[in-house]
Amino acid sequence: MDLDLRKLRYFVAVADRLHFGRAADELHIAQPALSRQIRALEQDLGASLFTRNRHGVTLTDAGRQLLTDAGPLLASAHAVQRRVTVAARGSRRLVVGFRTGIPVIPAMQAFEARHPDVVVDVQRMEWDDQAAMLLDGRVDVGYVRLPIDEAGLRVTPLFAEPLMVVLPAGHRLAGKDEVTEADLTGEPLVWHADPSTRPTRRPYPDSGLRVRGVEETLEHVAAGRGISFVARSETVFHSRPDISYVPIPELAHDQVCFAMAASRTSPLADDFFTAALATAEITAECGVNDPSAAFLDGR
Structure with a gap:
C-alpha cells in the first residue's frame, strides 16, 4: 500500500486543529469530503486515527504516531518538488538559512570563489x-x-558563544560588568513557548509572554515585562537605549551549528558546508565585532 500524501495532508490539518469543520475550511474543501478522505486513510492503514464523540475529536495512539511521522515525510516530499522545479529551470542556486547574529559572508566569499556561477541567496x-x-527545502543549508530537532538532519557544531542577559535600561542590574543567576532570582522571564529551549533550568517566574524572535523579545524587555537571554553576537545588531545587555558567565554557551537535510545529496551544499567549516572562526569573530559583515540580517 502506497501512502497517499494528499490524505496525509488532510489528516495533519485535522490533527492540528482537532476539528473537522475548521480543518475543512482551511483546506477549502467540504467537510463531508474531508471526512471521507480520513476514513479512506484509516482503511488504508488499518487503524483508527481519531476518536469522535460528543466531547469533540481526539487522536488515538495510532493517530499520535502518524502525526509524529507525517511532518518529516511531507516536508521531504515538498523539498523534492522544489528541487525538481529548480533543476527544470536549469539554474544553479543555493539558499542559505541563518539565525540572527550569525554572518554568512565569510563562507559565501569562500564558496563563491570556487563557484562564481552559482547564485547564493539567504x-x-x-x-x-x-x-x-x-526539511521542506525552503533553505538548502x-x-x-x-x-x-535533529530528526532527518545532519548537524555539525561550528562554534560557541557566550550568553547575555537582556534587561530594561532602568533595571537595578543594568550596566553591571556581569551578573549571576542568583542575582536574577524572582525576575519574570520572556521566552519562547517551549521551555526546553531555555539556557537554564533555574525556575524563573513566567511572565506569561510568548515571543518568536529577538525583535519581539527586546520590545517586551524594554517595556519592563521581564528579562531574557540572547547570544552575544545578537546584541551587536540590536543596540538600543532602552535595554541593557550584561554578561552572565555561569550559563552554558550558545552553540552554533551547520545543518542540512540528511537526505540532501548536493555537491553544492557539500561545498558550502566545507566553506562553513573552514571559516567558522572568522564567522564567530565577525558576529561579535563587525556588524557590516552580517548585513544580511535585515532580510
Missing part, C-alpha cells in the same frame, strides 16, 4: 522553524542555534 530563520525550513 533566508533568516527563527528558533521554531529552523528544522522545518531545512543553514546556520542554526541549538536546541533543534
Whole structure:
C-alpha cells in the first residue's frame, strides 16, 4: 500500500486543529469530503486515527504516531518538488538559512570563489522553524542555534558563544560588568513557548509572554515585562537605549551549528558546508565585532 500524501495532508490539518469543520475550511474543501478522505486513510492503514464523540475529536495512539511521522515525510516530499522545479529551470542556486547574529559572508566569499556561477541567496530563520525550513527545502543549508530537532538532519557544531542577559535600561542590574543567576532570582522571564529551549533550568517566574524572535523579545524587555537571554553576537545588531545587555558567565554557551537535510545529496551544499567549516572562526569573530559583515540580517 502506497501512502497517499494528499490524505496525509488532510489528516495533519485535522490533527492540528482537532476539528473537522475548521480543518475543512482551511483546506477549502467540504467537510463531508474531508471526512471521507480520513476514513479512506484509516482503511488504508488499518487503524483508527481519531476518536469522535460528543466531547469533540481526539487522536488515538495510532493517530499520535502518524502525526509524529507525517511532518518529516511531507516536508521531504515538498523539498523534492522544489528541487525538481529548480533543476527544470536549469539554474544553479543555493539558499542559505541563518539565525540572527550569525554572518554568512565569510563562507559565501569562500564558496563563491570556487563557484562564481552559482547564485547564493539567504533566508533568516527563527528558533521554531529552523528544522522545518531545512526539511521542506525552503533553505538548502543553514546556520542554526541549538536546541533543534535533529530528526532527518545532519548537524555539525561550528562554534560557541557566550550568553547575555537582556534587561530594561532602568533595571537595578543594568550596566553591571556581569551578573549571576542568583542575582536574577524572582525576575519574570520572556521566552519562547517551549521551555526546553531555555539556557537554564533555574525556575524563573513566567511572565506569561510568548515571543518568536529577538525583535519581539527586546520590545517586551524594554517595556519592563521581564528579562531574557540572547547570544552575544545578537546584541551587536540590536543596540538600543532602552535595554541593557550584561554578561552572565555561569550559563552554558550558545552553540552554533551547520545543518542540512540528511537526505540532501548536493555537491553544492557539500561545498558550502566545507566553506562553513573552514571559516567558522572568522564567522564567530565577525558576529561579535563587525556588524557590516552580517548585513544580511535585515532580510
